[in-house]
Amino acid sequence: MDSQSTLYIGTIIHSLALGKLEVLEKGAIVVGTNGVIEKVVEAAQVATLKKSSSINVVDLGHRLIIPGFVDGHVHAPQYSFVGTGMELPLLDWLNKYTFPSEAKFKDPVYARSQYRTAVARFLTNGTTTASYFATIHLESTKILADIVHEVGQRGIIGKVNMDRNSPDFLVETTSQSIKDTKEFVAHVLGKRDPLVQPVITPRFVPSTSSKLMTSLGEISASHDPKIRVQSHLSENKNEIKWVGEMHPECGSYADVYNQHGLLHERSYMAHCIWCSYGERELLRDKGVGIIHCPNSNFSLSSGALNVRRMLDEGLKVGLGSDVAGGFSPSMLDALRQSITASKMVSIGQGSDGDDLESPTAGIGSIKQYEALSYAEAFHLATVGGAECLSLGDTVGNFLPGKDFDALIIDPKVEGSPVDVFEGDSSLDIFQRFLFLGDDRNIEQVFVAGKNRKTQKLRDMLAAS
Numbered sequence: 049m050d051s052q053s054t055l056y057i058g059t060i061i062h063s064l065a066l067g068k069l070e071v072l073e074k075g076a077i078v079v080g081t082n083g084v085i086e087k088v089v090e091a092a093q094v095a096t097l098k099k100s101s102s103i104n105v106v107d108l109g110h111r112l113i114i115p116g117f118v119d120g121h122v123h124a125p126q127y128s129f130v131g132t133g134m135e136l137p138l139l140d141w142l143n144k145y146t147f148p149s150e151a152k153f154k155d156p157v158y159a160r161s162q163y164r165t166a167v168a169r170f171l172t173n174g175t176t177t178a179s180y181f182a183t184i185h186l187e188s189t190k191i192l193a194d195i196v197h198e199v200g201q202r203g204i205i206g207k208v209n210m211d212r213n214s215p216d217f218l219v220e221t222t223s224q225s226i227k228d229t230k231e232f233v234a235h236v237l238g239k240r241d242p243l244v245q246p247v248i249t250p251r252f253v254p255s256t257s258s259k260l261m262t263s264l265g266e267i268s269a270s271h272d273p274k275i276r277v278q279s280h281l282s283e284n285k286n287e288i289k290w291v292g293e294m295h296p297e298c299g300s301y302a303d304v305y306n307q308h309g310l311l312h313e314r315s316y317m318a319h320c321i322w323c324s325y326g327e328r329e330l331l332r333d334k335g336v337g338i339i340h341c342p343n344s345n346f347s348l349s350s351g352a353l354n355v356r357r358m359l360d361e362g363l364k365v366g367l368g369s370d371v372a373g374g375f376s377p378s379m380l381d382a383l384r385q386s387i388t389a390s391k392m393v394s395i396g397q398g399s400d401g402d403d404l405e406s407p408t409a410g411i412g413s414i415k416q417y418e419a420l421s422y423a424e425a426f427h428l429a430t431v432g433g434a435e436c437l438s439l440g441d442t443v444g445n446f447l448p449g450k451d452f453d454a455l456i457i458d459p460k461v462e463g464s465p466v467d468v469f470e471g472d473s474s475l476d477i478f479q480r481f482l483f484l485g486d487d488r489n490i491e492q493v494f495v496a497g498k499n500r501k502t503q504k505l506r507d508m509l510a511a512s
């Protein structure tokens with residue numbers, strides 16, 4: 049313990065493995081001045097620790113202490129039209145709403161004001177870690193990184209790459225795209241903020257030429273550790289058909305990324321709804337994370353991912369809001385909708401039509417897939433996301449040595465959407481928060497040991 053460690057006392061709930069929650073009633077977490085968790089103790093040991101003169105004691109009473117949420121896939125500029133225009137499927141939606149909205153981010157003044165609101169909104173909802181897509185624009189993407197740094201969120205930020213099949217008002221040349229990506233990576237690494245990291249972000253195969261994809265793979269591999277890579281994969285059937293026409297030399301959509309050096313253990317791909325057995329094997333063998341974005345998958349009528357199959361096959365899975373294909377900035381919504389998507393699959397309404405490609409295929413081999421439990425969905429929203437983003441040693445739960453990224457949940461806050469009944473267990477209250485709660489219940493948002501839900505953050509939202 050260092051001289052000024054802090055002891056946070058409350059009911060601690062975190063996930064140790066898929067579906068395995070640990071609950072410590074009136075337990076405590078000891079956090080060092082560097083924001084790192086020193087130890088987690090049960091109620092019986094709290095009194096002894098409290099006596100130590102060198103420790104700050106913060107008694108959170110009836111509140112829950114849970115890990116912060118990890119949003120593995122979110123488009124910060126798309127928050128500017130969140131909740132509107134979701135009546136179209138992916139490719140039409142991109143052309144009609146998304147590209148014109150993202151084009152406005154050429155203007156850094158506009159970008160700053162939009163990004164301040166978006167980042168504040170995600171953080172206030174308990175997203176302690178976010179993997180952001182920005183736009184193609186270098187200056188405004190730097191501004192996004194600067195804002196994430198200022199508010200103290202843990203953020204992985206990508207300058208989007210688009211050099212083909214894109215409208216005149218939202219396209220870059222291949223050479224400019226490469227140059228700007230390198231400059232952006234240098235800008236973020238130069239800040240020397242361990243909370244803010246760059247990520248290579250080809251929008252998706254249709255908008256990124258072979259030459260550009262190859263160069264991006266090289267940029268990623270030229271750093272040690274490799275710069276992370278994020279993109280979209282197998283979201284929509286027309287998109288997949290288009291990719292097949294564009295790349296007949298590749299065996300599958302996933303193989304296109306692979307052949308351009310973009311699939312490795314620090315890559316993660318959103319959606320993957322329609323990935324074949326062979327693609328899933330490739331993703332697993334390369335250590336690529338799957339970011340499941342159920343709200344977006346329903347909103348853009350893309351499909352319902354068979355998440356259980358991904359988990360059974362040993363793939364890494366996290367969750368994403370995919371704002372603004374998804375309409376909610378809250379990972380509580382992603383968690384709830386991941387359960388709904390898994391229930392659709394379990395009743396035979398999901399994307400398990402490619403079962404016949406599995407090696408065990410044959411008459412009578414149609415499998416039943418079990419829906420996600422709330423504990424499993426919570427695992428994906430915390431530990432699963434952290435693992436996909438190569439942050440599994442840093443965040444996701446409260447194991448000693450990880451950073452204290454945590455939410456303080458007050459189920460009894462004035463105006464709470466969560467009711468607490470006599471006789472409720474901590475797990476009853478926790479579940480009710482997961483299904484009914486919102487940002488009103490999220491009293492404090494810790495990232496690396498500091499509460500970031502400050503008056504300044506509230507002012508940022510009030511000013512928007």
Ligand code: GUN
Pocket residue numbers: 123138142146251252280283344370373
């Ligand atoms: N595929 C390519 N771009 C996008 C995007 O902005 N959102 C979603 N959901 N899918 C995409």
Ligand code: ZN
Pocket residue numbers: 121123280318370373
């Ligand atoms: Zn997306």
